[in-house]
Amino acid sequence: MRRGGRDTRARLRRGRAGRRHAGQRGLTLVELLMGLALLVLVTGFLAAGLSTARRAAEADAVAETATRTDAALAAAVDLVEASLPIETIVVGTQRATLAFDGRHGSLAAILLGDGRTLRGGLVSLTLRREGDAVLVDVAPVREGVALAAVDPDRVRHVTLLTGVRDLRIGYLGDAGRDGRAAWRDSWEASGRLPALVAVEVDFLDPRRRPAAATAVLRQR
Secondary structure (H helix, E strand, C coil): CHHHHHHHHHHHHHHHHHHHHHHHHHHHHHHHHHHHHHHHHHHHHHHHHHHHHHHHHHHHHHHHHHHHHHHHHHHHHHHHHCECCCEEECCCCCCEEECEEECCCEEEEEEEECCCCCCCEEEEEEEEEECCEEEEEEEECCCCCCHHHCCHHHCEEEEEECCEEEEEEEEEECCCCCCCCEEECCECCCCCCCCEEEEEEEECCCCCCCEEEEEECCCC
């Protein structure tokens, strides 16, 4: 009997120990599940924060690009506003015409350099698009020399904008054709400068908004 009692007590102790081990295993599993849930939650928060930061960085980059675009276009408009109503000799003839050749996608004019941004004296200015870039070409000229006769070796090319899909230039004024001011796609062979020149640029990147600026010209 004594031996049987000892066996019974041993079995009871082993049963209690087994239950304790099972409880410990169950607690560890719960802790593991809670840890996984917290990890998923933290990962979601981190992903949302990174996405917000990325969108903010993209918005800042777009805003900075727009600021640079506006500044570049304003610089081009400043040059156009300096256009002079100077007559030049048409190449191959003795006929004089105003040195301002405005097309729908380009513009050529003569202006007076200020000695800072441009060298002093008369300067030929061409605003045009080449590929996906808007360029400004400047070169010194002599009075009486036609725009087409500018020495190409002395032309300086400046890239104004890149990623451009289209460049449009419009002209407002009285071109002497019908005696009234109107917007036109070109300004050629006129005896006076246009009153306004509107420059519009569209970009290949849909995130970049179209840019526009208007030059006010004086007849002097």
